[in-house]
Amino acid sequence: MQLRDSILASFPHLCEAGQIRFGVPMKDYCSFKIGGLAEVFCVPQTQQHLIDLLVFCINGNIPYFILGKGSNLLISDKGLSGVVIATSAFTKxxxxxxxxxxxxxxxxxxxxxxxxxxxxxxxxxxxxxxxxxxxxxxxxxxxxxxxxxxxxxxxxxxxxxxxxxxxxxxxxxxxxxxxxxxxxxxxxxxxxxxxxxxxxxxxxxxxxxxxxxxxxxxxxxWEKQPMNLPSAGSVFKRPEGYFTGKLVDDCGLRGFRIGDAAVSDKHCGFIVNLGSASAKEVLQVIRYVQKSVFDHFGVCLETEIRILGEP
Ligand SMILES: Cc1cc2nc3c(=O)[nH]c(=O)nc-3n(C[C@H](O)[C@H](O)[C@H](O)COP(=O)(O)OP(=O)(O)OC[C@H]3O[C@@H](n4cnc5c(N)ncnc54)[C@H](O)[C@@H]3O)c2cc1C
CATH class of the missing domain: 3.30.465.10 (Uridine Diphospho-n-acetylenolpyruvylglucosamine Reductase; domain 3)
Structure with a gap:
């Protein structure tokens, strides 16, 4: 059975109530404003619904992802297969x-x-x-x-x-x-x-x-960070003994851009979406920055943001 059919059969009430939807654009649920469709998108309203969804996924060997506010994510342009479970209804x-x-x-x-x-x-x-x-x-x-x-x-x-x-x-x-x-x-x-x-x-x-x-x-x-542009905050973890923004800046990469993905000219530790950046473009900028910083300073920049889905 297709995942959609199996969800419709297992959770008819949640589907009717709009708490489970199909083909939901993930760009609407993350601060980068990037990402393809989630195959299944659920917003459980109770702990038991959450447990039921997890049991369903684990039983069926279906990948699932727990989504908070989506402010630390880069989601593939190809979207996410399986089930995205958002926590947005748990607000007590x-x-x-x-x-x-x-x-x-x-x-x-x-x-x-x-x-x-x-x-x-x-x-x-x-x-x-x-x-x-x-x-x-x-x-x-x-x-x-x-x-x-x-x-x-x-x-x-x-x-x-x-x-x-x-x-x-x-x-x-x-x-x-x-x-x-x-x-x-x-x-x-x-x-x-x-x-x-x-x-x-x-x-x-x-x-x-x-x-x-x-x-x-x-x-x-507001003074130091590009708060007015979509991003996922600091892309890289701070390497011990260094400041990421300075390393990137010292490589001459302030404002470096591929398509609509750019190293912020306000804070070089951020990559911003200047309009319609794709995840692919952001990834290319990430790889370019990592290589440049390694070539110049021998420092490996590890990503802090979570990169999801097929590249
Ligand atoms: C402009 C900007 C500024 C930022 N500044 C900072 C900063 O100063 N310091 C900082 O630390 N971060 C910063 N961030 C990054 C981000 O806001 C944090 O990492 C935040 O904690 C992520 O929370 P989220 O709910 O958005 O998680 P998401 O991005 O939705 O998810 C992040 C990870 O947490 C997991 N997760 C979320 N909820 C749950 C849950 N209930 N159970 C299990 N796993 C879960 C997800 O599966 C994912 O792996 C910034 C981001 C932006 C866009």
Whole structure:
């Protein structure tokens, strides 16, 4: 049976409700505004729907991808086969004393604004990172000296295997140290865990002071980064002892362009989509930058963004 037929037969209500769709353009779901069609695109509304979809995929050996806000992705022009599962419906945020709990689909901006309104500090660094809580925990996102690992208290995840997903207690509880956080890395990546929610431990400050710090960092972002053009943020991880932007700039690649994909002339660590860039063009720029930096400085630039689908 074709995947579409099998989905229609297994999840008729979710399809009728528009929570499962077919042939969805991924460029509408990522900050680069690049990417072909997702064969199947699901927005589960409950944890059980999410589990049912995962069980369906694992049982059928069907590839699946968990999509947060799509702000760290380069998606192939040929699209994604299998099932894309978006977390955008999981948006609950609650407070309990100095702790804030947020579900995976909560936008970092909304989490940070909530913390600010509650007079809880610690998340100011994350305000301008355009991702979801799930993506941020998965990536150990960070900026301006702060990282998710500094404020994360614990998380709930799913383990992607049938035994765990179909057990009576499918939720795995991870304490902070069990996330094995390091620079842009977490145990969620190692174990392909699916993030459900996290609790952040914050400390008291005034709303005004928190807002002031957020505004200051926001202003720095707008000053230094190409915020008005589609991108996926810093394309490369920071190599130890170097600044990526400077390495790229020193190779003379500021503004280097293939088609509509270009090294940003504002921040050389970013590649921007100047209009209708393809994933292929972005990849060509990435490879060219990597080769130039290696040839000039002997430094290997590893990509931070996740590159998905066939090249
Ligand atoms: C303009 C701009 C500025 C940026 N600045 C920064 C910055 O300062 N610091 C920084 O760290 N990053 C930055 N980024 C990159 C990006 O915002 C972060 O990596 C963010 O954490 C990604 O979150 P997301 O929800 O968009 O994840 P996505 O891009 O949707 O996914 C990223 C990865 O996380 C996985 N994932 C997402 N949700 C889940 C989940 N619930 N369970 C399991 N896996 C999941 C995906 O499968 C994928 O592998 C920037 C991006 C842009 C466009």
């Amino acid at each position: 945020i609650t407070r309990d004393e100095d702790y804030i709990s947020a579900f995976s689909g909560v936008l970092l901006k909304d989490l940070c604004d909530f913390a600010m309104e509650q007079g809880l500090s610690g998340l100011e660094f994350a305000h301008g990172i355009p991702g979801s809580v799930g993506g941020a925990v998965f990536m150990n996102a960070g900026a301006y000296g702060g990282e998710i690992k500094d404020v994360l208290y614990c998380s709930k995840c799913l383990v992607p295997n049938l035994e765990s997903l179909t057990s009576s207690s499918p939720v795995l509880h991870l304490k902070a140290e069990e996330h094995k956080f390091s620079y842009r890395h977490s145990a969620l990546q190692e174990r392909s865990l699916i993030h459900l929610s996290s609790v952040f431990h914050l400390h008291h400050d005034t709303t005004d002071a928190i807002k002031q710090r957020m505004d200051m960092l926001e202003a720095q972002r």
